[in-house]
Amino acid sequence: MAKGAAGFVATLEDDIATGRLLPGARLDEVSLASRFGVSRTPVREALQQLSAQGLVEIRPYRGAIVSSPDPRKLMEMFEVMAELEAMCGRLAARRLTPEHETNIRQNLSACAQAAEIGDPDSYYFENERFHRAIYAASANAFLEEQALTLHKRLSPFRRLQLRVRNRLGVSQREHEAIVSAIVAGDSKAAARELRQHVIVQGERFADLIASLELQSRQTA
Amino acid sequence: MAKGAAGFVATLEDDIATGRLLPGARLDEVSLASRFGVSRTPVREALQQLSAQGLVEIRPYRGAIVSSPDPRKLMEMFEVMAELEAMCGRLAARRLTPEHETNIRQNLSACAQAAEIGDPDSYYFENERFHRAIYAASANAFLEEQALTLHKRLSPFRRLQLRVRNRLGVSQREHEAIVSAIVAGDSKAAARELRQHVIVQGERFADLIASLELQSRQTA
DNA sequence: CTCGTAAATATTGTATACAATCTTGTTGAC
DNA sequence: GTCAACAAGATTGTATACAATATTTACGAG
Structure with missing residues (x-):
């Protein structure tokens, strides 16, 4: 796992690209945090980046999912x-x-x-x-x-x-x-x-x- | 100011587009936080989004600046x-x-x-x-x-x-x-x-x- | 038994506290 | 006076605590 918050952006990108995370899959902050061994804060920042990139969709108060375009x-x-x-x-x-x-x-x-x-x-x-x-x-x-x-x-x-x-x-x-x-x-x-x-x-x-x-x- | 963290993303985008924030300008987290009347946390998330969008460049431990491409x-x-x-x-x-x-x-x-x-x-x-x-x-x-x-x-x-x-x-x-x-x-x-x-x-x-x-x- | 409502639970959003790193200013040698 | 080394301050990165919202479960009316 790469250093800093930016590190798991790449990891998540790869998970999505390779199909380990399918479109529509839920991205739970605490699960990701424990998976990467950090707190929720850097995980959230990673999700924001993925969201701006369009790979992930963040619905207010309802969590992030892998984008699944129609x-x-x-x-x-x-x-x-x-x-x-x-x-x-x-x-x-x-x-x-x-x-x-x-x-x-x-x-x-x-x-x-x-x-x-x-x-x-x-x-x-x-x-x-x-x-x-x-x-x-x-x-x-x-x-x-x-x-x-x-x-x-x-x-x-x-x-x-x-x-x-x-x-x-x-x-x-x-x-x-x-x-x-x-x-x-x-x-x-x-x-x-x-x-x-x-x-x-x-x-x-x-x-x-x-x-x-x-x-x-x-x-x- | 619009609601949520996403609100000031648009505000900052506009500041950059209209030239109120010039390329190379420093984006201080605490200044932005007090300007928007929030804590640093949502400001940082906004900066992450702008960074993923390419409008802002985040240098580790050295702060964010408005992108100034060569x-x-x-x-x-x-x-x-x-x-x-x-x-x-x-x-x-x-x-x-x-x-x-x-x-x-x-x-x-x-x-x-x-x-x-x-x-x-x-x-x-x-x-x-x-x-x-x-x-x-x-x-x-x-x-x-x-x-x-x-x-x-x-x-x-x-x-x-x-x-x-x-x-x-x-x-x-x-x-x-x-x-x-x-x-x-x-x-x-x-x-x-x-x-x-x-x-x-x-x-x-x-x-x-x-x-x-x-x-x-x-x-x- | 089904449906609607409300409490209980879980999850996200934000604020604050602390740690890590960078920047600046001071001091001293030369 | 210039430069290097170091200390003091400022700023970012992360963790934790709390608030706001959504989801689930339990309960009761019909």
Whole structure:
């Protein structure tokens, strides 16, 4: 556990991103305090930060829960994510350095391996690194930071998405097209491919959520 | 003053956006506490939120200051802002409703009036409302929120830019082109015009640096 | 048995007390 | 007079105590 109050912000972020804390899960202050071995004060400050970041929702006098955006908001978030990634791709295509190219290619082949094996968990992991490599290649540290933040926020949902049949293979082919465009310096194509790559995820996921809601309504 | 700890978050945001609190200004916890008539605890929580939002920088054991990004980061932020606004324009052109069109047109003429008088302060105010109208017209609440957040963060610097000679007139002509494109449903043109309107490059970059130096002299 | 009401309990929000760290001012050597 | 070391003061970080609100449980009327 890292030092200071800021330390467990990262820990909680990770718990949410990896699904150890599911959307809607309650975040009890005293439980968290005892878990981290501190008092409620620093825990509350961490929750405030997560709240400002949108990862957590604080309802006055009613406690904090992991944010669970409705399908509509989720679509909107994916729409913005798509645009941020498109922007990263556009800039990367224009500003690509040999170091970033190497980095992207390495992550691409790591993804390829995971896709071949067909393991969603390791693909999820490598996929994340691949996208991060593109953010970094934009040579815009602020954009990179914004993209990472939103990516984290969407992580819990992206994760489920990859379990859909055949998604790994399709995703990997899209990755290859993206890298081709970036390396060729074709900023328009890079932007277009990345936008599509992300948007599709959003659409598929909104469908998934909608069907889940329908199901639960039928059950209840 | 609004209720709860969240209340003075908005107050402080406003103080920073309007320049009552300049970049680099120190945010003393006890001063703020007595100003708002509360103890340090809720003040600290507010500062955490502002920190997560990027408006404030908290240095361990050394207090919080209003963020003052260096010129490079500022450029990067404007680059992202340009893309977000371009996206708003693109979506607005596709999804424009009569209500949003009316709203945008009203704000456009309010800007026109302020530009004619040549008052930077009232133009600043109306300009903000104009841009907000476009964010809203995107019909993507999450995008709107993101754009507003970044806009707030850039406010202290946008303000300076408007003091440059002739900027008001140029800005207003750009506004007209933007509205034309949106109303015509030309999403590509709307995106392009907004991107150009917001991005800082060429001589505007030099202007920005110059005004930054002026501002930092005030703080010190 | 069901529903509404109210007391009991639990949880969050705020204030205060104390500990840890930084900043400032003083003292003294050179 | 300048600089370093140290002490005094100020400020932030954390823990605890108390207040305000929400949730749960118990009870009684119908």
